[in-house]
Amino acid sequence: MAADLNQTTSDPPFDVWHSVEDAYWSAFRTLPKDRWDFITGAAGHEHTARANEHALAEIALLPRTLAGAADPDTSTTLLCSDTALPVAVAPMAYHQLAHPDGELATARAAKAAGVPFTVPTLSGHTVEELAAVGGECWFQLYPQPDKGIEAELIARAEAAGCTALMVTVDVPIMGRRLRDLRNDFRLPPEITNAHLPGEDTGGSAPTSHTTDVVDARFDWVGLGTIRDRTALPLVIKGVLSAVDADRAVSLGVDGVIVSNHGGRQLDGVPPAVAALPAVVDAVDGRVPVLFDSGIRSGIDILRALALGAQGVLVGRPVLWALAARGEPGVAELFSLLRTELASAMTIAGCRDIPTARSLRTTRTRR
Ligand code: FNR
Secondary structure, three states, rough: OOHHHHHHHOOOOOOOOHEEEEEEEHHHOOOOOHHHHHHHHOOOHHHHHHHHHHHHHHHEEEEEOOOOOOOOOEEEEEEEEOOOOOOOEEOOOOOHHHOOOOOHHHHHHHHOOOOOOOEOOOOOOOOHHHHHHOOOOEEEOOOOOHHHHHHHHHHHHHOOOOOOOEEEEOOOOOOOOOHHHOOOOOOOOOOOOOOOOOOOOOEEEEEHHHHHHOOOOOOHHHHHHHHOOOOOEEEEEEEEEHHHHHHHHHHHHOEEEEOOHHOOOOOOEOOHHHHHHHHHHHOOOOOOEEEOOOOOOOOHHHHHHHOOEEEEEEOOOHHHHHHHHHHHHHHHHHHHHHHHHHHHHHHHHOOHHHOOOOOEEEEOOO
């Protein structure tokens, strides 16, 4: 987003956010540099992170005319959850880096907006506290080196009432995030992990503690074990290859999330949207395909739907909104995305989400 901002924005600050870029600037002005860099930065030289946004911008939508699509219905089903929008909150570590109310504030705003909240393994609040907020709740699991802890986390997510288990498969180790390395970024001591209290995460660098809390040897056998362990809908997050998507579906997953982790893992992988059509083809309607990495507007949401996604996860924009304005900021972000999506659907001639998913697209070169 940073690369193109000057072309489209007026001077900050903004009383009302008319685009995600406005929230971006509001957060930029609020956050200390090292936290801003951790949230906004990506791996390596951030080519992939920039490409995520640029590749989405190159997807052009072919509107249907005379469709009478005033007041479109943006509600849908994501995985097994009924939602007001084809949007869920992406799992993101430590929302308290953005705002002291942390994940609780995000979960409350998501509930009010009718949007599922994904509880991250690396959370400052427990899955029990976050599920008690009462909205639709999914649990993101980093495969654990200690399989006893892994089983316990899954059982806790089930008991708390989470309605999906999302296993992140693109982090055997953390990507090399140059901004964090240069800043020697560390979690402040007051931010600790609520799910893995034995881990001394407070005061540590995320790169080193991720090594302790993620199983770098996790493989298809490990995924099969998780499949056998839970009756929850199981989704894998971080797929870019059609072959992997096909194998995961054959193994019994209930959903696939096309994602490159917002460019935070391997700089040099394709922009996530470039991988979406082949994964949708390979999955061939057997399970839903969700998408994230680079969604910055309602039009981007419509683009992902038109390419066959059931819906999208939104990452950094949620933390920008949270950083700038706390829970009301996240509520404002969802309201903005709803307004943008509804506007785009009306103009593109889509009365509802199934129609949006049948829109045709072309690619442009800017
Ligand atoms: C993430 N992401 C992430 N993913 C995950 O599965 N577990 C995690 O703990 C985290 N942590 C995390 C922290 C921060 C600060 C960010 C920005 C992202 C990745 C996230 O779920 C999602 O894939 C990307 O953020 C999507 O890209 P955008 O929307 O940020 O461009």
